[in-house]
Amino acid sequence: MTTNTNVTPSLDWLVDTSVFAVNRVPAHSDHVYYETLDQAKAKQSMPWRQSLNGKWKFHYAENPSSRPADFYKPEFNCSYWDSISVPAHIQLEGYGTPQYVNTMYPWDGVHDIRPPQVPMEDNPVGSYVRNFNVPEHMEDMPLYISFQGVESAFYVWLNGRFVGYSEDSFTPADFELTDYLQPGENKLAVEVYQRSTGAWLEDQDFWRFSGIFRDVYLYTTPELHVFDLSVQARLDDTYSEGSLKAAMLFQKTIPAGAKIMGSLYDQTGRLIQEADGLFQKQTAVVTFKVDQPKLWSAEDPYLYSLYLQIFNEEDQLVEVIPQTVGFRRFEIIDKVMCLNGKRIVFKGVNRHEFNARTGRVVTEEDMVWDIKTMKQHNINAVRTSHYPNQTRWYELCDEYGLYVIDEMNLETHGSWQKLGQVDPTWNIPGNLSEWQDIVMDRAISMLERDKNHPSILIWSCGNESYAGEVIVNVANYFRDKDPSRLVHYEGVFHAREYEEASDMESRMYAKVADIIEYLENEPKKPFINCEYTHAMNNSLGGMYKYTDLENKYPMYQGGFIWDYIDQALWKKNREGQEYLAYGGDFHDRPTDYIFCTDGIVFADRKLSPKMQEVKYLYQNIKLDVNDKGIVLRNENLFADTSAYDLVWTVRRNGITCWEEKLDQLVTAGEQAEFDIDMPASVTAQPGTYTIDATMRLREPSEWGEAGFEVASGQYVWEKKAAILKATGNLRVVEGDVNIGVHGHDFSVQFSKAAGSLTSLNYDGEELIETPPYPIFWRASTDNDNGYQHSYTAGVWLAASVARRCIDVTVDALAEQVDVSFTYAFSIAEKLHVQTIYSVFPDGSIRVKAHCRGAEGLPDLPTFALSFRTSADYSDLEWFANGPEENYEDRKHGARLSRFQNTVKTNGTAYVRPQESGTRTGVRWLKVTHVKGRGLELRAHDLPLTCNVSPHTALEIEQANHAYELPPVHYTVLTVSGKQMGVGGDDSWGAPVHPEHKLSSGVDHHFVFTINRA
Template structure:
């Protein structure tokens, strides 16, 4: 009889579960098999089930599985799906701590009996005709975290491991007519100690459930190896087949045909099963090799015959010929050093949690390919089978990671303390951990996209994980093995074939690489992309060409884990930890994606796409140098597009077909007009675009770009001519001319009015700005604590002097400011009014020693929110910062003010642009204000409906007020955003702003007229 004691028994992780096996598909005919699609011998049980929720085992409906128990009055639940996202319990987000920390005083393998929610599922099915008089099995592709199964009142089995299939034999329990299937799901079990990943804690049947049957002769397990010879040109194919119930299938045989992508047979082999096993080997000859750059797939068509020579089963398995190996201390694919340009990816949907759909996966694959991301680490559990099939087909390298993370058992608030770490060296944990490894490898072993097996994540180190690593090597020597945790205990260094660290600084990685290391290096997690982040990514990618043993990394992470929730007024927003009254929680630490939770791309992706480019373009007036860093792919299929711009306007363009083989470079000439006779700023864009549409992007989609700018000097423009009238009052200084008036206040200590005709442009006067709304990374280094005096300096300044000066054609009013942060800190802002109504603004900062670095040095002012249209001549189109500007390009672009701020989970600094030459801020009629900076000394600028303090004080976007202003912040310099990590890594020194220097910037305000 089933027992609740199994939930806390480390020795019981499955009862009556079938052995893990490959995820291949099988059909009755080869025509069906080659067509693919739904398997006739499967029957989905997805859909609406009856459901009862209990907060703990004692309050569950204990006898619900009995045939005479009526579940008809129960609620409905959708399968697949999470319990907590369908109205029961609550989702909980925690990172490293266990979700019961502080609520239950537990130690492994104990499980609370008072706070362990139970979901009781029931459905009925009638056996399809195709399954009559045949064995019947059931497959649960994913159930979190432990479950018991009954059919028609009979106990069927028990399983743990949330992320690999659990399958059971239903044959003894199936009957004619309706069959009652009952499943009891427990949120917590012994397995929960091994599933402490950085994610939302859900439970339930969240992946597909289906019945299946098998023919009389059936290949239960298939292992296809598609290798290359030592020249990396000739294919070597082997297929290991294991029959189900071999004694019942005497003289069974199989034929293997290998077909290329066009359907032509390129090799054939046959053989008879002996003892239920058959190994077929083929010398294929010269083959097309599989890689992410050219994911060429063959089809291994396997016909299985019974003893009478009749076709019993047809299997088609996609095959990619490739060799992945360690060669001269380098990881090599098909003989070439590989560089992983990767991301860590959770399965996640903002409405469905981890119960993601095919459409989600296709969107993700296209997004990876469109942004030059060539690799994914399945953090930190095996994904749905479909994901690997798509990676095979589209070309994505995969680190397949087993379902193991015990972070909270050895790291507490950042401190390493492994006194009760699991699995460690505890022999009683070996079998449950090894089962997870075996379940992953046996299911996923046929996918060419998987290059590396990973022993899990952040589980410290020890003998158990070392044994897992050795199992991977023995069972599948054609792949390498990864594990990061040995960094904490070098006694188990041989667990990982490569050195793998998390969030190491570039300098630390360089120190490792310079010390004649024994293993190549990858960053299994780096560039913590929380909120406004990914600054300094170039410092990592620059190591790729400098050190051959640096072989790339995987950004943390791909998608924000935020859930759709409604506020008290019924408006949807993206919620994070704590928003569901979940405690304990790690709040917004789930927002680390380069993709927003609603599957739109964040501005951070702009930098990732550029720095992950395989093609580097360096244009000049005569042509472009193209460096092709691809391993195998030339520029065939790509077209070169080049354009010449003059101060934001395209003046010439061209297109050329190019041929630059992999790992070579070439200079491609092109003809552009001579521009030496017209002063101003020019730039040349050169892009490689798709010549034809692919499955993941349309024709013309840009793969890579490069840009160069240059100035043609000219004579200085003469001063505008016209009358200027100056009125110096007791409180105010007024300057007026034809069609405009400017007012300066000695009392307010600033420009207070800039009026063009009847339009007042200044809603709130300009003031020196030192503070920005802290980013998540700023909070991680306690910026408000260490540099909060600059927040006070921004909010409380004192005008220490006003000076009026007049020269021919100009009037200047200067304000000097002092600050409580330090007696020697001074800022001078000088406004020079010209006869055409333009106002040049010059701001100078003089610092002092002993003060914290400045977040920024700028000037901020407000316009009416009616001015909500912007046009930029700057670096863009997406936000950029001094340490995240490589992927930006000089250009002109237009955005509404509401579109400039980024939608990070927690409001923070965003929307900045560097290299700003010009910004127009206009209303619906096209009238408004224009800001211009020198082409040689551009400024930084952001435009928002909110001040830094309003953003600082909001924990959610819905806490921000309704827009009343358009806030313009012009900066001579803003510090970078950083991203090495989000809990203590400062912005790199060269992207900080020392407080003891002198800074200056200038720009000009003028009337923007309708175009």
């Protein structure tokens, strides 16, 4: 590379598509290098690399005209400036405003501009200064600086002299500093602009930040240095013979007499073979033939270790390069994507780099947590939405085993889609030749850095940038440069004339019916959902409909959930309480508000209840269970089941009564049946029985402890008990207003005026704070809001707060007392609800709720009875589907079991309060106080759907943040037969699937009993 030391920087570059890299070192591989073989094998920090992370002097200006333009000069005194952390986002260090927008550009409605213009009067500038001395062991050697990530454009000076300029926030920008150095202390100055031509290409669905947000370091190179390394591990057509080629581009011409020795080791550290390199001017090649190599896959991420030792002409070792190698072959066979000859199914997620405190500045601890969480929940693939990630992420994917779609830093969503409508009248890059080089530069930077990672199976040409010749040229570049991988681009869906931009049919949020239509009509390409089952807060309903396609259609090859982690930021409210904030909470305008919280993991890296469903639906090992046996289906492509124990457990009413471990070994792609054998006495008593079959890690792994459960299946059956009649006497007092029913140590009171049960007193304790009434509304979810459910079904909200009791009847029988209330509603004359309370001598109350349907009304969100007891009754014990919340369209991962929690912990801390905490399949639920007394709700014939919360649905409906909820005074119990599902095909118009709705035109009823706990 030649550095031009006489370039004069210009602000015009910020709006010039032809200027995006000045004096930048060409893109190259991300390999590391050492002085000795021992250093390389120890994987220690590079001695030839010096971090510049830490505190830098900093000045913030709202626009270029107010910046200190001469700050880079040696005589400019920056000592009085503030200090800022590097890496960090400027907006999270106390300057400017974080802004969240999705598809629109952040200046929409504020500045009337078109690309490549940027609003210079609204273009924050960060001026950074760092003084450094060249480390002694790096003196008299060429010196470089690497910026791993700067958003979105920046200028660099050293000792007052201009060094270079770069755009592209998410790939490295390296510059040579050698010619600018001075003895002793050197002044490094960096000027970062938030807006540039690059900002038009970075319209991703994320927070808009700026600044130096990835590592910065100095590095030097030895006398013979491999500038770029390309490792190609290939397999023959039988997948049994491997060839390994390490192609090296040196920084300068290789002198005669120099040599290279390559050594290949297996995963145990055993030397496989050695080979000498062949030189030609500035390049060298080392090749190996490997018979029967162990193959890399997500199931078994087997990595070889390659060491390249470079010797100078005096036979002195000058450089050692360690490089992990994975042998694998990814290709399309008969229109199906195959890894090592086997059809692959991506069980994936889209992942933003994100931390709730530091934004896109993520640590290795964050990354390791993410990748272990993915492995533990059967996620096998990740799409780097929508930009290249830190190098360390790809190394972890190599090591732990994740398939990667590596996506270049390109999204121009707001240029072609407005309010969801396709309008490409001024889209970029399209067919605009002036955008070709700046876009291609991003593709080159990604591929050259990441090309040696076996985890990367697919290059992606970016996201949501419509289509056109510019992107087609990028796709062809990927194919020409790297035929070992496939190319992905979803945008051709909107412009089929550019079909060649993608090797696969990729869609976002396609409905299942549309996918089936594609697959059943002579498809030309394999199909993936690059984004699907939008996981916005309480969501992911109906995901099973997509995973059901996996074994029905060979060309359906899975998808990537949107998305992995909520993008919410910690903030303090007026009272100093810290909370997770979303768009608009920083007074950022324009904004897309709550739309940044659509992860299956919360922003504070706590698991969402949605992960329960993901883990089950993504499991590669299926367990079909009945009372006679277990069918184990191993749907892995390569791995057998030897790493796991098969354990089956019998429980009666949630209590374990038998458990065994079975010997098993099922090869990939096969299945086996195992008999269940246990004494008859185990299931002799009446009760609800479950058989749970689980696959558990036999030994600790990199991502899970021994005993960790990776797969499960359950069978449930009932063994009915004889119903015993309650004995004792009841005393009925029918007053003018109230109806009292009294028995031993209990009393029940009904009010004709209130039209409901008003008192339930067991052993002197009152359990009814507010009476039970029919309710048809649940707190709205974000998905509900997305398809305007409150507009279409808002009559049910009115019916939930306004009713008239039109009839009260009392029937005092010998064995029970029945009190019946009938309610009418203004929303429909035919709509009636009858609630019958039957009080028995033992103090139990059977409750029958019946809703007579009325044609012409929208579907019901729910039909339930809801009442409040004191907040002192805060301890919960369930025999229900769990342990996490679950809904009619999101309950595959839930298992019938017995579990405990509290009213406070039962709900889910979604960033915006909404419906949460519901359980389906409820057999019984106990609500007790600290002394263990309270009440029990028990299903009578069919299982119930129940919710217990500190707040009513209407209180939750009014809150935009958890701190806006009122103080807790009550425990709110809501009992129903069913509640509508939560949906999740998308969050902007897709309703709940019909089979998970409640029709208003039919009758609904449920029965349960209330007992003392």
